[in-house]
């Protein structure tokens with residue numbers, strides 16, 4: 001059965017921000033994460049990452065953001081291409097030029113080429129991939145300004161964005177270098193009067209207990225604790241936004257900072273996230289991408305086949321999907337009280353009515 005098509009989650013995170021003197025009144029921005037842009041090639045496939053559909057899903061994401069008339073900017077949270085193939089980087093740049101508002105991107109593990117393993121047949125990705133600096137060069141003006149792989153920007157007066165480089169050579173795990181941490185400290189010290197959103201590809205806080213275990217370590221930054229301690233020292237830092245995990249958008253709070261991981265455009269339930277930020281609160285909606293019913297069916301099937309999304313071995317389909325939904329709601333308890341209101345989906349042609357829109361008010 002096709003699921004979640006056209007479904008919108010609406011969550012309101014209220015009372016999160018202790019500082020109210022920021023210069024801006026209202027900012028609207030979208031997050032597109034993990035598009036894994038992959039022109040169909042000898043090594044692409046549709047598994048939990050729907051690579052052969054990645055271009056049309058990214059195009060749909062761009063159409064959605066271009067249709068939002070009061071959007072201020074778009075954030076792109078990494079895993080931009082399959083494995084930094086030159087044709088995919090070229091396509092990425094070409095497609096980003098279609099976005100009508102400014103775009104800010106960060107690097108990730110798929111901007112770092114895999115290393116050919118000694119003594120075994122080299123993978124196509126390791127033979128054709130490129131340096132992350134190629135992506136930085138291609139994305140000049142999309143957050144990057146010069147050869148540095150991390151950046152900061154003030155797209156709206158009083159709102160600071162900091163884009164981190166969490167890449168680790170030869171690994172799909174992540175770290176932030178000491179030089180970068182020193183740079184970050186300087187940036188945050190010099191911008192205490194600006195509400196700050198930090199962007200990085202890898203997760204810092206486990207979104208569920210299970211993922212504190214060592215086998216999940218590559219989803220989390222090696223020096224997450226060190227980075228979070230630095231962020232917590234600076235009161236203007238309110239959010240850390242990341243991708244990498246390919247679950248739906250999930251907020252977790254720790255010591256006053258919200259860590260939010262985002263849905264991928266190529267993994268069920270293929271989505272982007274739309275935020276409205278004021279100095280007092282953050283609201284977000286998760287927008288499912290419109291695509292063909294067979295793409296939804298295949299995405300659901302490939303997700304269920306992938307062990308990273310299963311609560312335990314041999315879990316049933318319903319159990320796995322329910323488990324993922326339950327984990328998402330449980331993470332909201334970190335803030336204390338919340339109100340949940342289930343609203344029956346308005347009937348839409350071809351859409352499943354099995355999944356209600358959920359509105360959560362978070363106090």
Ligand SMILES: [Fe+2]
Nearest residue numbers: 034079244246
């Ligand atoms: Fe990814």
Ligand SMILES: [Fe+2]
Nearest residue numbers: 079108109244
């Ligand atoms: Fe990733």
